[in-house]
Amino acid sequence: MRQQRLRPVLLLIGLLSFLVPHGPGYGGGARAPFAGIVPSAAAAAPTTPEARLRAAVTKRGTTVLRLTSDLRLTSDLPAVTCPSLTVTGNCRTVKGRSRRCKIDGNERFAGFLAMSVNLTLSNLEVTGFASKNGKDNTFVRSVSGAITIRNCLFTKNSGGVIDVTGGDGLKVEGSSFVRNEGGVIKVAYSTMEANDVLFQANTGGTAIGLIRPGLICRRCVFENNTAKTQAAAVAVVSAGGIRFSRCRFIGNTVTEVGGRGGAVAVQYSYGQFCHCQFERNTIKVAGGKTRIEHVYINGLVEFCGKVPSTGMNGDAGDPQVNCRNCPSA
Ligand SMILES: *[C@@H]1O[C@H](CO)[C@@H](O)[C@H](O)[C@H]1NC(C)=O
Ligand SMILES: *[C@@H]1O[C@H](CO)[C@@H](O)[C@H](O)[C@H]1NC(C)=O
Numbered sequence: 001m002r003q004q005r006l007r008p009v010l011l012l013i014g015l016l017s018f019l020v021p022h023g024p025g026y027g028g029g030a031r032a033p034f035a036g037i038v039p040s041a042a043a044a045a046p047t048t049p050e051a052r053l054r055a056a057v058t059k060r061g062t063t064v065l066r067l068t069s070d071l072r073l074t075s076d077l078p079a080v081t082c083p084s085l086t087v088t089g090n091c092r093t094v095k096g097r098s099r100r101c102k103i104d105g106n107e108r109f110a111g112f113l114a115m116s117v118n119l120t121l122s123n124l125e126v127t128g129f130a131s132k133n134g135k136d137n138t139f140v141r142s143v144s145g146a147i148t149i150r151n152c153l154f155t156k157n158s159g160g161v162i163d164v165t166g167g168d169g170l171k172v173e174g175s176s177f178v179r180n181e182g183g184v185i186k187v188a189y190s191t192m193e194a195n196d197v198l199f200q201a202n203t204g205g206t207a208i209g210l211i212r213p214g215l216i217c218r219r220c221v222f223e224n225n226t227a228k229t230q231a232a233a234v235a236v237v238s239a240g241g242i243r244f245s246r247c248r249f250i251g252n253t254v255t256e257v258g259g260r261g262g263a264v265a266v267q268y269s270y271g272q273f274c275h276c277q278f279e280r281n282t283i284k285v286a287g288g289k290t291r292i293e294h295v296y297i298n299g300l301v302e303f304c305g306k307v308p309s310t311g312m313n314g315d316a317g318d319p320q321v322n323c324r325n326c327p328s329a
Pocket of ligand 1: 083084117118146168
């Protein structure tokens with residue numbers, strides 16, 4: 001409430017500060033608010049972190065934006081028309097240590113909508129992106145592009161965080177997805193590569209949903225995720241191929257009776273697990289009981305290393321042992 005009442009006052013102070021002549025340290029930014037009303041040939045340089053982000057997504061050439069403070073959106077980002085955009089967080093703690101910069105969707109605004117764009121995001125904390133009431137507020141929605149995510153934390157978003165269709169796909173490195181709601185990543189007709197990524201305590205939907213993809217996950221951890229109707233960690237359908245190397249699936253649960261694949265569901269697809277670990281992944285069965293089911297197999301699944309003695313269930317016979325094509329690390 002207090003914040004609501006303060007906002008007009010802060011806005012006024014913000015506007016007034018532009019009326020006061022600035023010293024040379026502030027540069028040409030002082031003219032920015034009047035760029036629209038004072039006839040002027042040169043576009044004024046954007047001043048706030050949000051304005052700089054807006055300007056970057058519509059630049060014509062390869063662009064690198066270095067954020068030095070957190071930002072909370074006050075409206076949807078414009079569609080990304082910059083062909084190759086990198087946004088890097090370069091924030092500091094009060095003690096001067098390097099930290100991620102926060103981008104907050106304010107529970108109602110949309111992030112990067114990218115068509116045929118190369119987008120690289122690093123060192124960011126992404127929060128408050130919430131698709132609801134039919135409005136798509138996904139943080140990144142990419143069609144025919146290439147998305148790279150490095151050293152980011154995604155937390156407290158809902159209704160999906162990253163959605164990639166076609167193109168050169170999605171690469172995620174050294175990042176965490178924690179306590180998001182209603183699914184995290186979707187990839188369709190494209191590829192996903194994840195290295196050293198944590199998915200933890202996400203609720204209400206499959207963390208990674210895949211339609212006819214190629215997926216490789218190396219050293220990923222899926223822990224304590226829950227979904228209602230199927231696979232809390234990863235679900236693949238439609239002739240996809242997924243491979244996990246040295247991954248751990250622990251305590252993932254499907255909460256509705258009839259839902260299959262506590263951690264993973266492989267449907268009409270190929271899956272391979274190279275030296276992976278499975279513990280306490282469960283589904284719900286009639287009578288309110290739970291049953292161990294690490295992987296629901298309705299396709300071909302192969303294991304390299306230890307095949308779990310329980311919890312590999314499905315309609316396609318016993319899992320095979322095969323180490324071919326397993327990554328060496
Ligand atoms: C986008 O990345 C791909 C490789 O993933 C590259 O072939 C292409 O040239 C890049 N496009 C631009 C506009 O940078
Ligand atoms: C995962 O859930 C188990 C059981 O509820 C709990 O003991 C454990 O601490 C949780 N792990 C994390 C990392 O929160």
